[in-house]
Amino acid sequence: MSAAHILVVDDESDIREMVRDILEDEGYEVTAAANAEEARRSREQNELDLILLDIWMPDVDGITLLRDWARGGDLDCPVVIMSGHGTVDTAVEATRLGAHEFLEKPLSMAKLLQIVGEALEAGREERERRKARSILSPLVEPVGRSEVMRETRRRIDRVATEGSPVLLLGEAGTGRETLARYLHSKSPRSDGRFINLVLGSLRPDDAEVVLFGRQDGDNLEAGALEKARGGTLFLNELGDMDPEVQRLLMSALEAGGYSPVGSTRREALDVRLVASAQPDIARLVERGRFRQDLLNHLDVLPIHVPPLRDYREDVPDLIRYYVDVLVDQEGLPFKRFSVAAQNRLRNYPWPGNIREVKNMVHRFLAMSDGEEVGLEEVERELRRETEREVEPLVKQDLLGLSLREARERFERAYLEQQLELCGGRVGKLAERVGLERTHLYRKLKALGIEIQKN
Numbered sequence: 001m002s003a004a005h006i007l008v009v010d011d012e013s014d015i016r017e018m019v020r021d022i023l024e025d026e027g028y029e030v031t032a033a034a035n036a037e038e039a040r041r042s043r044e045q046n047e048l049d050l051i052l053l054d055i056w057m058p059d060v061d062g063i064t065l066l067r068d069w070a071r072g073g074d075l076d077c078p079v080v081i082m083s084g085h086g087t088v089d090t091a092v093e094a095t096r097l098g099a100h101e102f103l104e105k106p107l108s109m110a111k112l113l114q115i116v117g118e119a120l121e122a123g124r125e126e127r128e129r130r131k132a133r134s135i136l137s138p139l140v141e142p143v144g145r146s147e148v149m150r151e152t153r154r155r156i157d158r159v160a161t162e163g164s165p166v167l168l169l170g171e172a173g174t175g176r177e178t179l180a181r182y183l184h185s186k187s188p189r190s191d192g193r194f195i196n197l198v199l200g201s202l203r204p205d206d207a208e209v210v211l212f213g214r215q216d217g218d219n220l221e222a223g224a225l226e227k228a229r230g231g232t233l234f235l236n237e238l239g240d241m242d243p244e245v246q247r248l249l250m251s252a253l254e255a256g257g258y259s260p261v262g263s264t265r266r267e268a269l270d271v272r273l274v275a276s277a278q279p280d281i282a283r284l285v286e287r288g289r290f291r292q293d294l295l296n297h298l299d300v301l302p303i304h305v306p307p308l309r310d311y312r313e314d315v316p317d318l319i320r321y322y323v324d325v326l327v328d329q330e331g332l333p334f335k336r337f338s339v340a341a342q343n344r345l346r347n348y349p350w351p352g353n354i355r356e357v358k359n360m361v362h363r364f365l366a367m368s369d370g371e372e373v374g375l376e377e378v379e380r381e382l383r384r385e386t387e388r389e390v391e392p393l394v395k396q397d398l399l400g401l402s403l404r405e406a407r408e409r410f411e412r413a414y415l416e417q418q419l420e421l422c423g424g425r426v427g428k429l430a431e432r433v434g435l436e437r438t439h440l441y442r443k444l445k446a447l448g449i450e451i452q453k454n
C-alpha cells in the first residue's frame with residue numbers, strides 16, 4: 001500500500017517544516033503549502049488523504065478555504081484545523097463545515113501523530129462507505145451482452161496486456177473513457193493510477209506544469225506523467241488538444257522523458273498511453289490542426305468504439321442498468337419500462353449514444369408519474385428530443401467566430417447555466433456535466449467563471 005499523502009498548510013515556515021519532518025519520519029508523503037493559493041493548487045493537483053490546515057494565513061483564512069472546499073460537496077479527505085488562538089466560534093464553524101478535529105498550537109508531537117492516525121483511519125472508513133454506496137460507480141465492466149459489445153471487450157482484453165499506446169476511436173458518449181478504465185483494470189498496470197487528462201481543459205500557459213509537474217525548492221508538484229507513473233494516462237479527446245500541448249507531449253514522447261518545470265532532473269516516461277478521438281481525427285491532421293507525428297505515436301493499437309445504433313439490442317439492458325444505478329445512488333423512485341416502451345427506445349437511433357440513454361432514463365425517473373413508463377410517455381419524450389435536435393444548435397453570432405472562440409463562448413454559457421441549476425455547488429455540477437471536480441475547477445478558472453462565496 002502506498003504511503004498516505006498529507007498536505008500541511010501553514011504560513012510559518014518553521015512549523016511547516018517541523019510538521020513535515022515529523023510526518024515524513026513516520027513514512028507519510030508530505031506536501032507543504034505556505035498560503036491558501038498554494039493549498040488550493042496542491043489540492044487540485046494531488047490525491048490527498050489528509051489536510052492539516054492553519055487558520056490564520058496572509059491571503060485567505062483557513063475557514064474560508066474550508067468553506068470553499070466544503071461547498072463543492074463532501075470534503076474528499078479529512079481536514080484537521082491547527083490553531084493557537086482559535087475561538088469557540090471558529091471551532092463551531094469549522095466543525096459545521098466538516099473539519100475532523102482541532103489541533104492546538106503549540107503542537108505536541110504525540111498529539112499530532114495521534115490525531116493524524118485517527119483522521120487517516122476515519123478517511124479510510126469514509127472512502128469504504130462511499131465505495132459501498134456507489135456499488136457500480138465508477139463502472140468497471142461495461143454493460144452490454146450484444147455480440148458487438150462482447151467483441152469490443154474482447155479487443156480491449158487482447159490489447160490490455162501489451163504496453164503500446166491504444167487509440168479509442170468513436171463518437172462522443174459511446175463509452176471511450178469507460179473502456180479506457182476497463183482496459184486499465186485489465187492491464188498489468190492496474191495497481192498504478194488511471195489519470196484522466198481532459199485535453200480541452202488544458203491551457204497552453206499552464207500545460208507544462210500540468211503535464212510535467214513543478215519543482216519548487218524541496219517541493220515537487222506532480223504532473224500528470226508523474227501521477228500516472230506505473231499506471232495509465234488517458235488523453236481524453238485528442239481533437240481538443242491545443243497545439244502547444246501537442247508540442248510538449250510530442251517532445252516528451254520523442255525523448256522518452258521530461259523535466260519538471262524549475263528542475264533539470266530528467267524523469268523517464270513510465271506510463272501506458274490510451275487516447276480517445278473522434279473517428280475522423282485524420283481530417284484534423286489534413287487541416288494542420290493535429291500533428292501527424294503525434295498521431296503516429298498514439299495510433300499504434302486503434303480500437304473502433306461502435307455507436308449505440310450499431311448494437312441496439314443492448315438498449316433494454318442499459319435502461320435496466322441505469323434505473324438500478326439512479327435508484328441506488330441518487331434515490332430516484334424506481335420505475336418499470338413497459339415492453340412497448342423498451343421496444344420503441346430500442347428502435348431510436350441514439351445520436352448521443354450511451355450518455356443519451358443515461359440522461360433520458362434520468363428524466364423518466366425524475367419527471368414521470370406512476371410506476372410504469374409507457375409507450376405514450378416515451379413517444380412524447382422522443383418528440384421533445386427530436387425537436388431539440390432540429391433547433392439550430394449553433395446560433396448565427398457564433399458562426400462568425402473561430403472554433404476555439406465559439407467553443408469557449410459555448411462552454412462558458414453552458415457551465416454558467418448548469419452551475420445555476422446546481423445552486424452554485426461545484427460537486428453537484430461536476431456530477432451533472434460528467435467532469436472530474438479538479439478538471440472542472442480548472443475549466444471554470446480558465447473560463448473566468450466565478451464560484452459565488454456563500
Ligand SMILES: Nc1ncnc2c1ncn2[C@@H]1O[C@H](COP(=O)(O)OP(=O)(O)OP(=O)(O)O)[C@@H](O)[C@H]1O
Binds near residue numbers: 143170172174237321
Ligand atoms: N458499456 C457501458 N455501460 C453502461 N454505461 C456506460 C457504458 N459505456 C459508457 N457508459 C456511460 O455513458 C456515459 C458516457 O461514457 P464515457 O464518458 O465513457 O464516453 P466517452 O466516449 O468518453 O464520451 P464523452 O467524451 O462524451 O465523455 C458515462 O456516464 C458512462 O458511465
